[in-house]
Amino acid sequence: MSQTERERVKTEFRCGYVALGGVPNVGKSTLLNRLVAEKLAITSPKPQTTRHRLLGIVHLPRAQLLFMDMPGIIDPGSLLNESLVNTALGTLKDADVVVWLVTPQETAAESRVILPHIRLLAKPVVIAINKIDTIPKLEILPLIEFYHSLLPEAPVTPVAALTGDGLPHLLTEIINLLPKAPPLYPDDQLTDQTERFLAAEFIRERVFHHTAEEIPYAAAVQLEEFDEKDRPRLIRLRAVIYVERDSQKAIMIGRKGARLKAIGQEARIDLEILLGCKVYLELWVKVWKNWRKDPRALKELGYLIS
Incomplete structure (x- = not known):
């Protein structure tokens, strides 16, 4: 790479925090692990496995993406759940870009839990329809149209966190929305957790x-x-x-x-x-x-x- 090319990459480099938001059990932690290519977040088939904000860092030649996994957003019913929801909402507020993770199985009621919070943020949003490997391909287009109707300004991209399908396109959509900024973490660091x-x-x-x-x-x-x-x-x-x-x-x-x-x-x-x-x-x-x-x-x- 020539000196001119290096300078251009430096001035066009993008870096920012990306919140992985959604209701419980939509695959946020699985997506984080797949993106980072390392097991950082714990996973289970049970909802509300995640209790803390967890940072996963993705290093690319022209961008550093700081993904924040977080608890699912629910109606709190206990002091612990209230704390988890506060953690999730705080994570959304701290993000430069929000990835709203949904699934084909998600109900309208579940979508309504998080949608008001996302609309209040006034931040760039990408809607990622996860678990598309669990439905016929003919059902994907109606889902894209449905979520586009909820947030017309947000790009909608289907993905499968478990297999990695669709993730390159998701990364491209996110990078386009990140601010131009130098990297915040060294190339060999994958998280800020101990x-x-x-x-x-x-x-x-x-x-x-x-x-x-x-x-x-x-x-x-x-x-x-x-x-x-x-x-x-x-x-x-x-x-x-x-x-x-x-x-x-x-x-x-x-x-x-x-x-x-x-x-x-x-x-x-x-x-x-x-x-x-x-x-x-x-x-x-x-x-x-x-x-x-x-x-x-x-x-x-x-x-x-x-």
Whole structure:
């Protein structure tokens, strides 16, 4: 590349924050992981798996895209859900571009939950219809027309986060709306979150996969020890899984400790990939009664920011 070309790229470089917004379970975290080409966000088939804002950085020759995964926007029914919705709405406000993620299965009622917030933002929006791999192709065009009627100024693009279909076009639409600005992060950085945060999240992901009904939502993970004095040979982690009742604790542990053992074994595999070395993981289950309604608990567990 000539000096002139380098200068032109420098002056035309685009960089900005991109919020991945939508109702729960539309694939925001799956999309983030696919775009970054690394597992950063935890995923599960259950709604409201995501509880924190998570930054994923995509580095391209002419742009740096700072994708922000966030909790799904719902009608809050508890102090925890209220905190999650506040996190989501704050993320939308901080973004330069909003990607409104929807699915073919999304109902009109679900769309109405988030649409008023998006209309109030007065920011560029791209509508991404995710999970198009789950419907016949003939059904895609009517969906595009429907969402175009809701936000005529927003480009609508079909994608499949699970397979990567449509993502190059989605990136192009987003980049066209980003401000011209130099990159904010070095080329080798993929997130602004710490390894401690990601480790606790990976453990919580396995809780979601191994428990059902109310239990995964009543569970929170707190990392009490992150001992890396023997790194890169070994890292020792100790984490507590908090639940709200003794009956939930018994289910979380399982018969003769089988469920907790499975959670730990699967989490350790992901943690060793994340940390790049062997991991010794120790898990405990404790009861913190009604922590989802307790402001002190929510603050200590990182869900309320004072």
